[in-house]
Each structure stands twice: as C-alpha cells, then as structure tokens.
Amino acid sequence: xxxxxxxxxxxxxxxxxxxxxxxxxxxxxxxxxxxxxxxxxxxxxxxxxxxxxxxxxxxxxxxxxxxxxxxxxxxxxxxxxxxxxxxxxxxxxxxxxxxxxxxxxxxxxxxxxxxxxxxxxxxxxxxxxxxxxxxxxxxxxxxxxxxxxxxxxxxxxxxxxxxxxxxxxxxxxxxxxxxxxxxxxxxxxxxxxxxxxxxxxxxxxxxxxxxxxxxxxxxxxxxxxxxxxxxxxxxxxxxxxxxxxxxxxxxxxxx
Numbered sequence: 001x002x003x004x005x006x007x008x009x010x011x012x013x014x015x016x017x018x019x020x021x022x023x024x025x026x027x028x029x030x031x032x033x034x035x036x037x038x039x040x041x042x043x044x045x046x047x048x049x050x051x052x053x054x055x056x057x058x059x060x061x062x063x064x065x066x067x068x069x070x071x072x073x074x075x076x077x078x079x080x081x082x083x084x085x086x087x088x089x090x091x092x093x094x095x096x097x098x099x100x101x102x103x104x105x106x107x108x109x110x111x112x113x114x115x116x117x118x119x120x121x122x123x124x125x126x127x128x129x130x131x132x133x134x135x136x137x138x139x140x141x142x143x144x145x146x147x148x149x150x151x152x153x154x155x156x157x158x159x160x161x162x163x164x165x166x167x168x169x170x171x172x173x174x175x176x177x178x179x180x181x182x183x184x185x186x187x188x189x190x191x192x193x194x195x196x197x198x199x200x201x202x203x204x205x206x207x208x209x210x211x212x213x214x215x216x217x218x219x220x221x222x223x224x225x226x227x228x229x230x231x232x233x234x235x236x237x238x239x240x241x242x243x244x245x246x247x248x249x250x251x252x253x254x255x
Contacts, residue, residue, distance in 0.1 A: 016101070069227060079174040085130040086166045092122040094165035098158065105157025114158060129163050 005024070008016035035049045036042055043049050095118045098111040114121045172188075184192045202209040 066227070072227075079171070079178075081170050081174040085133040086126065086163065088122050088126045090166045090169070091126050091129060091162060092118055094162040094169075095121055095125075097165065098161060102158070105160070107157045107159070109158050111158045111161075114162075125159060125162060129166075132163060 005017055005020040008020060034042055034044075035052060037052055043052055095114055098115060100111050100115065102111060104110045176188075179187060184190045184195060199209065199211075201207075
C-alpha cells in the first residue's frame with residue numbers, strides 16, 4: 001500500500017494518492033450518501049435511491065423547449081477558426097491532455113487505455129475523426145429501434161472527448177482576442193483576484209459598489225440545444241464547427 005502511494009505521488013496522480021491515504025488512515029470515502037425524495041423523506045433502500053436518481057435526471061435532461069425562441073442576430077464577420085479536418089498533431093495533443101481516473105463512456109474505453117501509447121492511438125483515431133469531421137455525423141452501431149442499443153445515462157466517451165478538445169481549442173484560440181479585458185472568470189491565465197481586491201477596498205473605504213450575481217440552475221443540462229446553435233452564429237464561428245459539435249448535442253437530446 002505504501003509503494004502504491006509513492007508511485008501515485010511520483011506520477012502526480014493525486015486521486016489515487018488521496019484514496020490510498022484515506023484507506024491507510026482507516027477512513028472510508030465510499031459510503032452511500034443519504035438521498036431524499038421530492039417531499040424531503042429519506043430514501044434508505046439502494047434500489048429506490050437508484051430509481052429516484054433516474055427520475056431526477058429524466059426530468060432534468062428532458063425539459064420541454066421554450067415556447068418562444070429568442071431572436072439572436074447573426075454576425076457577418078467569421079472568426080478565423082481552422083475548419084480543416086483534425087490533424088494528427090491535434091489528435092495527439094488532445095490525447096495527452098486527457099484526464100485519467102475518469103469514468104468511461106458507453107464504449108467502456110478509459111482514458112488510460114488511450115494514453116498508454118499516444119502515437120498509436122493518434123494513428124488509429126485521426127482517420128476516424130477526419131471521417132466524422134467531413135460527414136458531420138458520429139458513427140453509430142446497432143439497430144437504433146432496439147432499446148438495448150441506447151444508453152439511459154449519457155457518459156461522454158473518452159474518444160469523443162478528443163474531438164471535442166480539438167474543436168474547443170480552435171474556438172478558444174480565435175476568441176481570445178475578442179474577450180473583454182474585464183473578464184476574469186473562465187479565462188486562461190487569469191483569476192478573479194482583481195475583483196476580490198476591488199470589493200475589499202470598497203469595504204475598507206466604504207465606497208458604493210454595485211454587485212450582480214446571476215447563476216442559472218442546471219444551465220448546462222437544461223439548455224435548449226437548438227438555441228445553442230443559433231448562438232454559435234453570433235460569435236462568428238464557422239457553421240462547420242457547429243455541425244461537428246451538434247452531433248453530440250443531438251445524441252444528448254434523443255437519449
């Protein structure tokens with residue numbers, strides 16, 4: 001057990017190091033946490049807990065679309081985003097930055113398997129991703145009229161994360177010059193320290209300050225996928241990038 005912790009520390013695998021340390025200290029982090037139903041009553045049986053979780057995500061992920069669609073103006077200037085098929089170097093880079101220790105998707109392929117030999121994985125995946133990019137569809141397997149060929153819970157497969165990483169990197173590189181200098185959160189190499197200092201100084205000098213906090217509940221899970229496509233156009237992103245990414249949102253909607 002000690003050697004396992006040392007190996008994890010040497011690799012920078014903090015998750016394994018944490019779990020090993022917890023196990024050695026006699027503390028368990030695998031206890032099933034209590035679940036309450038909609039009325040606030042505790043659910044003790046594991047079968048009923050699973051059923052309630054399924055009902056919760058069914059409601060969350062299958063909300064009806066808005067009755068009125070917002071009118072989102074498009075932009076004439078397109079971002080200078082590369083829309084050529086993914087290159088091997090992009091695929092290789094996306095593989096290398098995959099996080100390990102994450103749950104595999106429906107295909108059962110973990111990130112660790114792809115990172116064992118990144119070069120070989122890139123050689124195998126590049127032609128597949130080129131096909132996906134050109135056709136705008138993800139390859140499917142099996143008769144979709146059979147329930148067994150569909151997953152009740154969607155876990156993004158690790159290989160698909162590689163394509164999404166490539167799309168994300170291309171968009172981020174083009175958008176970096178369009179970001180407002182005031183934006184700190186969700187911006188690479190920037191933090192909210194300046195904003196915190198402004199608040200602290202305002203309190204110290206008792207100067208007026210107006211703050212507005214907006215947080216949409218479950219925004220990612222309940223977003224209208226069609227409206228997302230409309231917004232894509234407002235950023236100047238090329239339509240081909242939307243077609244490539246829309247294959248994910250379509251599967252999320254249908255499942």
